[in-house]
Amino acid sequence: MKIIVDTNIFISAVIRDRLPERIIMMIARRDDIEWIVTEAIVEEYKQVLARPKFTIPKQELARQFVFIDKFTVRIENDAIIDFPRDRKDAKFLACASAVNADYLITGDRDFSEAQQLIATRIVSAAEFAQIIGMPT
Numbered sequence: 001m002k003i004i005v006d007t008n009i010f011i012s013a014v015i016r017d018r019l020p021e022r023i024i025m026m027i028a029r030r031d032d033i034e035w036i037v038t039e040a041i042v043e044e045y046k047q048v049l050a051r052p053k054f055t056i057p058k059q060e061l062a063r064q065f066v067f068i069d070k071f072t073v074r075i076e077n078d079a080i081i082d083f084p085r086d087r088k089d090a091k092f093l094a095c096a097s098a099v100n101a102d103y104l105i106t107g108d109r110d111f112s113e114a115q116q117l118i119a120t121r122i123v124s125a126a127e128f129a130q131i132i133g134m135p136t
Contacts, residue, residue, distance in 0.1 A: 002033075002034045003034070005027075006089075009106060011054070014064055075095065093118050103120065103121050
């Protein structure tokens with residue numbers, strides 16, 4: 001299974017001890033799931049995680065950056081999908097489309113308008129948990 005994880009899910013996994021964290025940890029443990037990213041997605045993860053408002057200690061940031069490097073599969077993708085609703089989210093749609101991902105996991109309601117642009121199923125963390133049989 002190929003999945004794309006929106007930044008808000010990854011950030012929630014790091015700063016809260018809830019469902020997004022359980023999903024990310026499950027993804028990291030399972031060999032049958034590929035967490036696909038592009039360089040632009042990884043950059044966004046790192047930049048958002050390092051924002052002062054999250055007050056994440058530098059040592060923890062470094063640990064999370066290693067985690068990203070270890071548990072994601074990076075692809076190169078020059079494709080562009082026009083998503084006027086939120087252009088910064090277009091990189092997730094383009095990545096999903098490029099690898100024909102099974103799921104794009106997000107907490108961002110803007111993506112509801114994007115479902116018509118890609119074949120990848122766009123789901124919330126709770127929906128993804130239900131799909132894979134994980135208790136919420």
